[in-house]
Amino acid sequence: MTSESLREPAMVDVARLAGVSHQTVSRVLNNHPNVRPDTARRVRAAITELGYRPNRAARALVTGRTQLLGVVGLNTTLYGPASMLAAFEQAAAAAGFAVSVGNVADLDRESVTAVVERHLDERVAGIVVIAPVVSAAEALEALSTDVPMVTIDGDPRRVLPGVTVDQGMGARIATQHLLDAGHPTVWHVSGPEGWFDSAGRIAGWEATLRDAGVEIPPVFPADWSAAAGYRTGTMLARIPEVTAIFAANDHLALGILRALYERGRRVPEDVSIVGFDDVPEAGYFIPPLTTVRPDFRAVADQALQLLLSRLSAQLQPVERVELAPRLVVRRSVAAPR
Amino acid sequence: MTSESLREPAMVDVARLAGVSHQTVSRVLNNHPNVRPDTARRVRAAITELGYRPNRAARALVTGRTQLLGVVGLNTTLYGPASMLAAFEQAAAAAGFAVSVGNVADLDRESVTAVVERHLDERVAGIVVIAPVVSAAEALEALSTDVPMVTIDGDPRRVLPGVTVDQGMGARIATQHLLDAGHPTVWHVSGPEGWFDSAGRIAGWEATLRDAGVEIPPVFPADWSAAAGYRTGTMLARIPEVTAIFAANDHLALGILRALYERGRRVPEDVSIVGFDDVPEAGYFIPPLTTVRPDFRAVADQALQLLLSRLSAQLQPVERVELAPRLVVRRSVAAPR
DNA sequence: ACCTCGATAGTTAACGATAACAATTTGACG
DNA sequence: CGTCAAATTGTTATCGTTAACTATCGAGGT
Numbered sequence: 001m002t003s004e005s006l007r008e009p010a011m012v013d014v015a016r017l018a019g020v021s022h023q024t025v026s027r028v029l030n031n032h033p034n035v036r037p038d039t040a041r042r043v044r045a046a047i048t049e050l051g052y053r054p055n056r057a058a059r060a061l062v063t064g065r066t067q068l069l070g071v072v073g074l075n076t077t078l079y080g081p082a083s084m085l086a087a088f089e090q091a092a093a094a095a096g097f098a099v100s101v102g103n104v105a106d107l108d109r110e111s112v113t114a115v116v117e118r119h120l121d122e123r124v125a126g127i128v129v130i131a132p133v134v135s136a137a138e139a140l141e142a143l144s145t146d147v148p149m150v151t152i153d154g155d156p157r158r159v160l161p162g163v164t165v166d167q168g169m170g171a172r173i174a175t176q177h178l179l180d181a182g183h184p185t186v187w188h189v190s191g192p193e194g195w196f197d198s199a200g201r202i203a204g205w206e207a208t209l210r211d212a213g214v215e216i217p218p219v220f221p222a223d224w225s226a227a228a229g230y231r232t233g234t235m236l237a238r239i240p241e242v243t244a245i246f247a248a249n250d251h252l253a254l255g256i257l258r259a260l261y262e263r264g265r266r267v268p269e270d271v272s273i274v275g276f277d278d279v280p281e282a283g284y285f286i287p288p289l290t291t292v293r294p295d296f297r298a299v300a301d302q303a304l305q306l307l308l309s310r311l312s313a314q315l316q317p318v319e320r321v322e323l324a325p326r327l328v329v330r331r332s333v334a335a336p337r
Numbered sequence: 338m339t340s341e342s343l344r345e346p347a348m349v350d351v352a353r354l355a356g357v358s359h360q361t362v363s364r365v366l367n368n369h370p371n372v373r374p375d376t377a378r379r380v381r382a383a384i385t386e387l388g389y390r391p392n393r394a395a396r397a398l399v400t401g402r403t404q405l406l407g408v409v410g411l412n413t414t415l416y417g418p419a420s421m422l423a424a425f426e427q428a429a430a431a432a433g434f435a436v437s438v439g440n441v442a443d444l445d446r447e448s449v450t451a452v453v454e455r456h457l458d459e460r461v462a463g464i465v466v467i468a469p470v471v472s473a474a475e476a477l478e479a480l481s482t483d484v485p486m487v488t489i490d491g492d493p494r495r496v497l498p499g500v501t502v503d504q505g506m507g508a509r510i511a512t513q514h515l516l517d518a519g520h521p522t523v524w525h526v527s528g529p530e531g532w533f534d535s536a537g538r539i540a541g542w543e544a545t546l547r548d549a550g551v552e553i554p555p556v557f558p559a560d561w562s563a564a565a566g567y568r569t570g571t572m573l574a575r576i577p578e579v580t581a582i583f584a585a586n587d588h589l590a591l592g593i594l595r596a597l598y599e600r601g602r603r604v605p606e607d608v609s610i611v612g613f614d615d616v617p618e619a620g621y622f623i624p625p626l627t628t629v630r631p632d633f634r635a636v637a638d639q640a641l642q643l644l645l646s647r648l649s650a651q652l653q654p655v656e657r658v659e660l661a662p663r664l665v666v667r668r669s670v671a672a673p674r
Numbered sequence: 675a676c677c678t679c680g681a682t683a684g685t686t687a688a689c690g691a692t693a694a695c696a697a698t699t700t701g702a703c704g
Numbered sequence: 705c706g707t708c709a710a711a712t713t714g715t716t717a718t719c720g721t722t723a724a725c726t727a728t729c730g731a732g733g734t
Contacts, residue, residue, distance in 0.1 A: 010690055021714045026692060034711055053458050057397035058690035061719045066394070068437075075423075082419040086412075086440050093439065098459050100405075100435045103426050121390050122435050226618035255621045281563035284592045286623050347720055358684045363722060371681055395720035398689045 009050040018046035029054060060123065069099045069307065070119030070127040074107050078224065079250075079279045080296060081130055084152060087300035088128060095308060100124060107131065109139040116143055126307045128152060134194045148310035152303050155196050156320060161310070163302040163321040165294035167200025168207070170325040174246045174274040174292050175208040177327055181272060182335040183244035185214045189232050189256060191248040192223040201248050201276065222252055229255025237263035243271055243336040250275040250282045253289055253332075261286070268334035278328050288330035298323050346387040355383040366391060397460065406436045406644065407456030407464040411444050411473075415561065416587075416616045417633060418467055421489060424637035425465060432645060437461060444468065446476040453480055463644045465489060471531050485647035489640050492533050493657060498647070500639040500658040502631035504537025505544070507662040511583045511611040511629050512545040514664055518609060519672040520581035522551045526569050526593060528585040529560040538585050538613065559589055566592020574600035580608055580673040587612040587619045587628055590669075594622055605671035615665050625667035635660050 015022040020039060027035050028043040035043075046052075060066045069092050076085050085101065092099045100122060102115035112131065116139075119127055124147060131137055132153040140149065140160055151162030178186045188205045191198035202219055209216045220236065222228035229247065233256035236242050247253035253275035257267060265271050267287055275282060278293035302321050352359040357376060364372050365380040372380075383389075397403045406429050413422050422438065429436045437459060439452040449468065453476075456464055461484065468474055469490040477486065477497055488499030515523045525542045528535035539556055546553045557573065559565035566584065570593035573579050584590035590612035594604060602608050604624055612619060615630035639658050 057394045060394035062692045077419045082414045098437050226621035251618050258621050284563035284595050399722045
C-alpha cells in the first residue's frame with residue numbers, strides 16, 4: 001500500500017506500454033494535432049493504467065515556465081483579504097494554475113521584498129500582491145523583474161496594473177445615504193494611515209460632504225479593529241452633535257456600536273452608522289448594520305484575468321480596474337430627531 | 338529594465354565567473370564540506386554579482402523532491418481556518434518551504450480528492466488537510482499515496498496523524514464555567530452535523546452536565562453562522578428556563594445575543610452565554626463575550642512539525658496531538674437571578 | 675624518496691519532460 | 705502504379721541541477 005514500485009512511472013513507461021515513443025505521449029498530453037485517435041486512446045489507457053502523472057519539474061525545466069502563481073498577502077486573517085485569497089485561488093485553479101501564498105507580518109518594504117523574492121525563487125509565472133499600503137507599493141516599484149505583477153487594493157494612481165474596489169465611490173454612497181436620511185453632517189472613523197483604503201474612503205467621504213455644502217468634521221483615525229472602534233466610539237459618544245457616523249469598516253463599526261450603547265446613545269434613534277465590507281455577521285450586530293459591500297470575488301477574478309492577459313502578451317499598457325461596491329441597507333440608519 | 342539578457346544566469350555562468358566548475362558552485366550552495374573558504378567566497382561573490390537564483394525545477398527533477406507543501410482547506414474565509422492557514426504558511430516559510438493552497442467549496446469526497454490530486458500533480462513534499470468533516474476524512478483514507486499527510490481538526494480517532502484543538506476540553510471549561518456561576522443547567526447551540534468540532538463540543542458539554550448530575554437539555558443544531566445563531570436564538574429566547582447557553586462558536590453567539598436582545602432578555606442578567614474561538618471582535622459584542630480561545634498558531638506549528646518529522650523519517654507511528662484551549666472571561670456570564 | 679590518505683576540485687551521467695528535426699506512412703491523383 | 709504532400713510517428717538534443725566518480729595536490733609516515 002505504501003511504496004508500490006521503486007520509481008514513479010515516467011513518460012517512457014507509458015510509451016512502452018502503449019507501444020509508442022515518449023514524444024507521442026507528450027503530444028497526447030498536450031493535445032497536439034496529428035495524433036491518430038486510436039493511438040491517443042491507447043496512450044490514455046496506458047496513462048490511467050500506470051497512474052502516470054506528468055512531472056512538472058521536468059516540464060518547467062525545459063519550457064522555462066511554471067504553472068504557479070504567487071500571492072503575497074498581509075493579514076490574510078481579515079475577512080476581506082481572506083475572501084479575496086480564497087476566490088483568487090479558486091479562479092486560478094480553474095485556469096490550471098496552482099497558487100503559492102506568502103504572508104507578510106508587516107507591510108513594510110523589507111518584508112514585501114522578501115516575500116516577492118521568495119516567489120521569484122520559486123519561478124512563479126506571475127505575482128498578485130494584496131498591497132493596500134504605501135510602503136508596499138514603493139517596494140514593488142523598486143523591484144525590477146520580468147515576472148508580471150498585479151496588485152489588489154493597490155494605489156489607484158500607481159504604475160503597477162491592478163484591480164481594486166472603488167473606495168471613493170463606496171464612501172460616497174455611505175455618506176450620501178446618511179445625508180439623505182437628513183443628518184446635518186457625517187463623522188468619519190477612518191482606517192490607519194498609509195492604507196490606500198483609508199485614504200480613498202476619507203477622500204470619498206470628504207468630497208461628498210463638500211459637494212453637499214456641509215460642515216466637514218475632523219477625521220477620527222483608527223486601525224481596522226473593533227478595539228480601535230470602541231476607543232474612538234467612546235470619544236464620539238460624548239459629542240452631542242454627532243448623529244451620523246461612517247466607519248471605515250464593519251469591525252470598527254462594531255466597536256463604535258458598543259461604545260455608543262454603553263454611553264446610552266441609541267442606534268439608530270440617536271446616532272446612525274454605516275460600515276464597510278459587509279462581513280457575514282454584520283446583519284446580526286445590534287442593530288443590524290447598514291454597510292457597503294465590495295465584491296471580493298469579482299476583484300479576485302479580475303486580478304486573475306489581468307495577470308493571465310499579461311502572461312500571454314507581455315508589455316501591455318498599464319491597466320487599472322476599479323470595481324463599484326454597493327450599499328446594503330439594514331437598520332443602523334434613521335433620520336435624526 | 339525589463340529584459341536584461343536572453344537567459345537567466347545558470348550555475349555554469351556563476352562557475353565561469355568564479356573560475357570554478359559548476360559542481361563547486363553547487364557545493365557552495367548546499368553547504369557541502371571540503372570547499373576552501375576562499376573558493377566559497379569567490380563563488381558567493383559571483384552569485385550576487387549575477388543575481389543568480391537556483392532553478393528549483395532542475396533541482397526537483399534530479400533530487401526527486403520539492404520544497405513545496407500543499408494545504409487543502411475549506412472555507413478559509415472563516416476566522417479559525419484563515420488563522421491556521423496564515424500561521425502555517427509562516428512556519429513553513431521559516432522552515433524553507435513554500436506552500437500551495439487549494440480550497441474546496443464543499444468538503445465532500447470528490448472535492449477533497451480532487452484538490453489532493455492537484456497537489457499530488459504538483460509533487461508536493463507533504464500535505465496538510467484542514468478537514469473538520471467526516472466525508473473528508475473518508476476521502477483521505479481512501480487515498481493511497483506515499484506523500485505524508487497530516488490533518489488539522491481531523492477526527493481524533495482516525496488513523497491519519499494530525500493535530501487538533503481539544504474540542505471536548507474546550508466545551509468542558511465553557512460548560513463548567515456556566516455551571517460554576519450557579520446555573521441549573523446549560524443549553525447548547527451546536528455546529529453543523531458531520532463536523533468533528535461540533536461532535537467534540539457536544540460530547541464535552543454533555544459529559545460535563547452528566548458529571549454534574551444535571552438535566553441534559555436537547556441540543557439546538559445550527560451551522561457556524563451568525564444567521565443560524567439568530568434563528569436558534571429566537572427559539573431559545575422563548576424558553577423561560579434557559580438561563581445559560583454554550584454556543585459552538587462566537588458568530589453563533591453573536592446571532593443569539595441579538596435574538597435575546599430583541600426579545601428583551603438581557604445578557605448576562607437574564608441569560609449567560611459562552612462562545613468558542615475568541616474572534617478578535619468578541620470583546621466588543623454587546624456585552625463582551627466570554628469565550629474559549631484555541632491556540633490556532635500552536636495548532637499550525639504543531640502540524641508543520643509533525644509533517645516535517647514524517648518527511649525526514651518515513652513510516653513513523655501515527656501521532657495525534659490535541660491542544661488545550663483556554664477560557665477568556667469577559668462579561669457575558671453572571672449568576673442566575 | 676615513495677606511498678597513502680584526506681582535502682579539494684573537476685567530469686560525466688542522470689532526472690523527465692519538450693522542441694526541432696528526421697523518418698515513415700498514408701492517401702489523393704494523374 | 706508511381707509521385708508528392710500531408711499526416712503521423714520517431715530520434716536526438718536540451719533545460720539546470722545533483723550524485724557518483726575521478727583526478728589532483730599536499731602533508732605525513734615509513
